[in-house]
Amino acid sequence: MSYYKVLGFEKEPFSTSPDPNYFYLSREHEQALTNTLIELRLRRGLSVILGDIGTGKTTLSRKLIQELKVRQDVIFHIVLDPSFENENMFLRSLARNFEIPIPEAQAPSSLDLRDALERFLFQKGVTENRSVVLIIDEAQKLNEMSLEVLRVLLNYETNEYKLLQLVLLGQTELHAKIMNIPNFFDRISFIYTLNPFSLKETEEMINFRIRRAGYQSRMHLFLKDAVVEIHRATHGYPRRIIMLCHKALKELVMRNKSVVSAGIIEEIIQNEMRAGWHRKDPLLLKNSY
Ligand SMILES: Nc1ncnc2c1ncn2[C@@H]1O[C@H](COP(=O)(O)OP(=O)(O)OP(=O)(O)O)[C@@H](O)[C@H]1O
Numbered sequence: 425m426s427y428y429k430v431l432g433f434e435k436e437p438f439s440t441s442p443d444p445n446y447f448y449l450s451r452e453h454e455q456a457l458t459n460t461l462i463e464l465r466l467r468r469g470l471s472v473i474l475g476d477i478g479t480g481k482t483t484l485s486r487k488l489i490q491e492l493k494v495r496q497d498v499i500f501h502i503v504l505d506p507s508f509e510n511e512n513m514f515l516r517s518l519a520r521n522f523e524i525p526i527p528e529a530q531a532p533s534s535l536d537l538r539d540a541l542e543r544f545l546f547q548k549g550v551t552e553n554r555s556v557v558l559i560i561d562e563a564q565k566l567n568e569m570s571l572e573v574l575r576v577l578l579n580y581e582t583n584e585y586k587l588l589q590l591v592l593l594g595q596t597e598l599h600a601k602i603m604n605i606p607n608f609f610d611r612i613s614f615i616y617t618l619n620p621f622s623l624k625e626t627e628e629m630i631n632f633r634i635r636r637a638g639y640q641s642r643m644h645l646f647l648k649d650a651v652v653e654i655h656r657a658t659h660g661y662p663r664r665i666i667m668l669c670h671k672a673l674k675e676l677v678m679r680n681k682s683v684v685s686a687g688i689i690e691e692i693i694q695n696e697m698r699a700g701w702h703r704k705d706p707l708l709l710k711n712s713y
């Protein structure tokens with residue numbers, strides 16, 4: 425039997441996958457989501473969401489997709505890793521993913537691809553009155569060449585709106601990158617930074633996830649002191665919180681207990697410190713358990 429079933433859960437409460445159904449809408453996550461959706465509706469072009477490692481950018485992008493999926497007037501594609509070697513490969517990947525017919529016989533030039541993309545954006549945006557949305561996660565990996573490709577695509581517009589809606593989600597170094605390209609930076613219509621959670625948000629997120637995973641008992645699974653300790657140890661970074669909570673629940677099962685106390689959290693942290701993990705900061709790594 426899985427450890428979480430022993431504790432009365434139907435599903436795993438602290439999985440590290442970016443599942444939008446386990447996404448607690450903190451004030452900042454909500455603001456980022458709502459404002460991005462408004463920008464998309466108004467077809468204003470470029471939205472940028474920044475955040476440190478593990479602050480919820482990828483999960484936010486999944487939430488955004490959940491919202492866009494139900495809209496008939498939106499065509500979207502998400503790029504998970506924008507490490508393209510050259511302009512032609514980037515353009516070809518966009519054309520393929522938006523299902524733009526490209527003559528296969530000879531390798532299309534970048535000019536052909538840009539023309540095809542422009543025709544596609546015009547057809548969808550003006551003739552069919554639909555929004556074409558491109559979401560790029562891990563956008564800090566975009567190089568200058570790729571940013572230039574995107575800048576050109578953002579230039580396609582009518583008098584009232586942009587034909588391509590671009591949402592970039594990236595770690596904070598993305599900011600420095602786009603600051604260095606003034607005519608890219610100038611095109612940003614919405615920019616937002618996700619910060620770590622406060623103590624209250626940490627508590628709400630933990631409670632939200634355990635309820636989502638089917639925990640029904642009225643008893644507090646995480647005592648208040650334990651939450652304070654979790655917040656202190658993780659500095660409110662969502663991925664770290666998730667990983668620490670996961671470890672705490674496993675400890676509970678192993679010790680045959682039913683509530684997480686501050687003592688259990690302290691012991692987990694101390695054991696990790698003793699193992700020398702704190703130097704590598706294992707709680708930040710994506711899949712360290
Ligand atoms: N608002 C939230 N509510 C619930 N869980 C969250 C929230 N934000 C982040 N998480 C969880 O934290 C973990 C890390 O989130 P995510 O992968 O989205 O971060 P990220 O900012 O994309 O990180 P990276 O910079 O490493 O790509 C995931 O398990 C995710 O489910």
Ligand SMILES: [Mg+2]
Nearest residue numbers: 481482561562
């Ligand atoms: Mg991510």
